[in-house]
């Protein structure tokens with residue numbers, strides 16, 4: 548009996564040591580941009596995801612400033628809504644209104660001192676006001692696609708390879724955006740990463756038969772702080788993910804950390820947060836919301852390094 552207990556103890560220790568080795572063996576996790584609050588927890592999640600394999604994994608990613616860069620040489624990238632504003636037939640009325648709304652609400656969005664519940668009401672107000680001012684516009688999807696070619700935001704370095712590898716491995720990818728879904732689709736298409744394993748869940752425009760925008764198709768609107776309240780209802784996608792209990796989640800806002808809350812069968816969720824704005828003021832909020840925080844990292848190096856263990 549004595550030897551059996553010693554052997555069991557050694558087994559447990561060696562397993563524990565093995566899972567703790569993941570932070571060392573994935574050397575990119577020791578990059579200076581990486582912040583991890585609870586290394587043991589992150590090791591365990593990574594170990595569970597890797598041991599379960601690629602057939603148990605699904606990816607849920609935000610779009611604006613997650614799949615796209617947050618900045619290039621300090622210059623902020625346009626958002627999916629911002630791209631809509633660059634379309635030639637956009638009205639001056641909409642441009643003035645949308646600019647005013649962004650000027651009023653965006654600083655609140657990225658202000659960590661605004662209490663969550665208060666910010667949630669304000670964000671809901673921003674999106675409902677966008678929904679009103681966008682009515683009557685006649686920007687077509689064709690025009691959004693043409694403008695994407697000229698002015699679309701750049702994806703994070705390495706995003707195309709990451710999506711190609713996810714597609715080859717047949718791992719479902721849900722792009723979950725509070726932005727403008729029509730722009731999101733055209734950017735993904737333009738960058739050749741709208742593969743068959745990718746689904747976009749976002750705010751899509753509703754056009755009448757004359758091509759005049761009537762607002763958004765979906766209610767409630769998806770904004771940056773209510774993503775945790777949505778569960779995917781698309782039957783085909785639900786079937787695609789039903790056996791996949793492990794999630795790699797990527798976002799650039801604390802509200803993104805709740806994107807997997809609707810995945811009721813999730814067992815292991817690895818949350819990666821891309822932080823850029825107001826670094827010092829936002830770091831602790833991000834460290835609480837995400838397992839791995841990447842500080843001003845405009846690449847997909849870390850998600851790729853982790854997923855390489857599965858490919």
Ligand SMILES: Nc1nc2c(ncn2[C@@H]2O[C@H](COP(=O)(O)O)[C@@H](O)[C@H]2O)c(=O)[nH]1
Nearest residue numbers: 609610611626628629645649677724725726
């Ligand atoms: N330029 C504008 N950006 C806007 C507007 N309304 C919202 N937003 C931004 O979209 C993202 C949400 O997208 P996600 O893919 O990151 O979920 C959010 O961060 C807002 O700042 C707008 O009218 N104009």
Ligand SMILES: [Mg+2]
Nearest residue numbers: 609611612799
């Ligand atoms: Mg975002």
